[in-house]
Amino acid sequence: MTRRLxxxxxxxxxxxxxxxxxxxxxxxxxxxxxxxxxxxxxxxxRARAYVTSxxxxxxxxxxxxxxxxxxxxxxxxxxxxxxYTYNGVVFRRQxxxxxxxxxxxxxxxxxxxxxxxxQTDAEVFALIHRALGDAPxxxxxxxxxxxxxxxxxxxxxxxxxRALMRHIWRPRRFRALMNRFSGRAGDVDxxxxxxxxxxxxxxxxxxxxxRSRAEIIERIDALHQDAAADPISAQEVELIDAILRxxxxxxxxxxxxxxIAVDLPAISVAIDRLSARTDALSVQGIDVDTLMFExxxxxxxxxxxxxxxFGFHAADRADLSPxxxxxxxxxxxxxxxxxxxxxxxxGVIRPDLVLEITSDKTGGAQ
Amino acid sequence: MTIKLGVPSKGRLMEKTFDWFAARGISLSRSGSxxxxxxxxxxxxxxxxxxxxxxxxxxxxxxxxIHLGVTGTDLIREKLSQWDQRVQMLVExxxxxxxxxxxxxxxxxxxxxxxxxxxAAAAFRAHHGFRMRIATKYHRLVREHLKTVGxxxxxxxxxxxxxxxxxxxxxxxxxxxITSSGETLRANHLKILSDGLILKSQASLFRSRYxxxxxxxxxxxxxxxxxxxx
Numbered sequence: 354m355t356r357r358l359x360x361x362x363x364x365x366x367x368x369x370x371x372x373x374x375x376x377x378x379x380x381x382x383x384x385x386x387x388x389x390x391x392x393x394x395x396x397x398x399r400a401r402a403y404v405t406s407x408x409x410x411x412x413x414x415x416x417x418x419x420x421x422x423x424x425x426x427x428x429x430x431x432x433x434x435x436x437y438t439y440n441g442v443v444f445r446r447q448x449x450x451x452x453x454x455x456x457x458x459x460x461x462x463x464x465x466x467x468x469x470x471x472q473t474d475a476e477v478f479a480l481i482h483r484a485l486g487d488a489p490x491x492x493x494x495x496x497x498x499x500x501x502x503x504x505x506x507x508x509x510x511x512x513x514x515r516a517l518m519r520h521i522w523r524p525r526r527f528r529a530l531m532n533r534f535s536g537r538a539g540d541v542d543x544x545x546x547x548x549x550x551x552x553x554x555x556x557x558x559x560x561x562x563x564r565s566r567a568e569i570i571e572r573i574d575a576l577h578q579d580a581a582a583d584p585i586s587a588q589e590v591e592l593i594d595a596i597l598r599x600x601x602x603x604x605x606x607x608x609x610x611x612x613i614a615v616d617l618p619a620i621s622v623a624i625d626r627l628s629a630r631t632d633a634l635s636v637q638g639i640d641v642d643t644l645m646f647e648x649x650x651x652x653x654x655x656x657x658x659x660x661x662x663f664g665f666h667a668a669d670r671a672d673l674s675p676x677x678x679x680x681x682x683x684x685x686x687x688x689x690x691x692x693x694x695x696x697x698x699x700g701v702i703r704p705d706l707v708l709e710i711t712s713d714k715t716g717g718a719q
Numbered sequence: 720m721t722i723k724l725g726v727p728s729k730g731r732l733m734e735k736t737f738d739w740f741a742a743r744g745i746s747l748s749r750s751g752s753x754x755x756x757x758x759x760x761x762x763x764x765x766x767x768x769x770x771x772x773x774x775x776x777x778x779x780x781x782x783x784x785i786h787l788g789v790t791g792t793d794l795i796r797e798k799l800s801q802w803d804q805r806v807q808m809l810v811e812x813x814x815x816x817x818x819x820x821x822x823x824x825x826x827x828x829x830x831x832x833x834x835x836x837x838x839a840a841a842a843f844r845a846h847h848g849f850r851m852r853i854a855t856k857y858h859r860l861v862r863e864h865l866k867t868v869g870x871x872x873x874x875x876x877x878x879x880x881x882x883x884x885x886x887x888x889x890x891x892x893x894x895x896x897i898t899s900s901g902e903t904l905r906a907n908h909l910k911i912l913s914d915g916l917i918l919k920s921q922a923s924l925f926r927s928r929y930x931x932x933x934x935x936x937x938x939x940x941x942x943x944x945x946x947x948x949x
Contacts, residue, residue, distance in 0.1 A: 526870075564843060
């Protein structure tokens, strides 16, 4: 019980820092519409969130985070620009690791502001950095926007770009698609046979289910068009790989990316944004010369974060989840906004983990 | 105390299990009437037969309420997370073979691999406004597998029986189910994806990693393992 009170006290301290910055306190329902979350994250969310139901409202989920309800609230009736803070319990289903908490407090800070993305990115990072004080953490940053700009800049068909964009956050499928589109991996026999047939529907048997004959023919046509398209060049594949390998302190990372941009100019604008953000971080007092930048950071765990991403990890406790995480999620506001879009960036701190890694965790015990 | 051995309470799985133990000098049988789920064990003292539904055996093993149990690897892996830390697989029994697979309609001539399924799912969602439905009772195994290989834009719909019929009834577009010969799939105009095998399963004997044994039970367990050649 004492420990829980300690966590609540620590959470209140963090929120005080966010309030000082001018944030408004917001609340969110514990029970969230399962439809919305399933729509966003697909079936995978069931492995991470608790699902419950009643005959009236159907499936509901215990909130796995605050981001979605805060975005919905802001888009329904928020004034701009806005800064919000929240402090409450989130619930995470655990299937594999009994040491991970399934219920813990998150204290968050979210900014909806169209004016200057580099500055708001830096504001959120610097604020969380400051709030964590001398807790033994190391920070890592990334920017999904570099990879998406690279994909959009490939000299290939729009359909291939869309397919790659759809799997930006699933590295294994992304890699498989790159291998296929570049000809590194040959087509499987079944596809070669299918494309060789003059009447592919011959001998297909009865039509069954909702997927219509027209949909099947449409996909076969798409496969024909794709087979006729030039492969993505080995040089472009190597450039994407080179981007994903970038893992350096910010100044060196920018330099490496500039070198890559000589052959892939489509990423130049994204690098300019990274560069402007790095300058803004420096103005906020962050030592960017030692701050790490990893181009693939957050790619597996932060779906819909499509620009700046960051995490603070326990310096010598690799077993712990990140102490604080955050980033820019314009893509999420686009998905939830039905056509509207609001540039948004935010971050959360886990006070329970901060207590675990700071020496004052026993303070107040007994 | 006794060593509790959980065995499926009906059908071929029960009979084959009885045969397997009989071949090793242990006679298992149902006592009383055919409808009563009570059992007896001959050939060794201190072992109690518990007849259960095969689907409940994983849970009972994990809770330590039975010490040994016979069930399919598919059920153990679906129902127990970190299964290998909760039960120990002692031996595969050589029957009850079943593969958990993903199948789609024969008429989907453009879909042969999971890569195809993923692309078809994206197009299906764009056309129909909802995610492609996969009917199964193996929610966790299917979800974990599709996450690992990176298939998106699908949803799992629960189907506890007659899963092969869901596509014809238009309550699902594809299925994930266990199959032994594939005959039911063929009869329902479905085909297995060439890389659609999720898990190969067969009836196996498991030992719970929970549940304390006293000295007498330990001796019984040792003797039982000797008889079973384990």
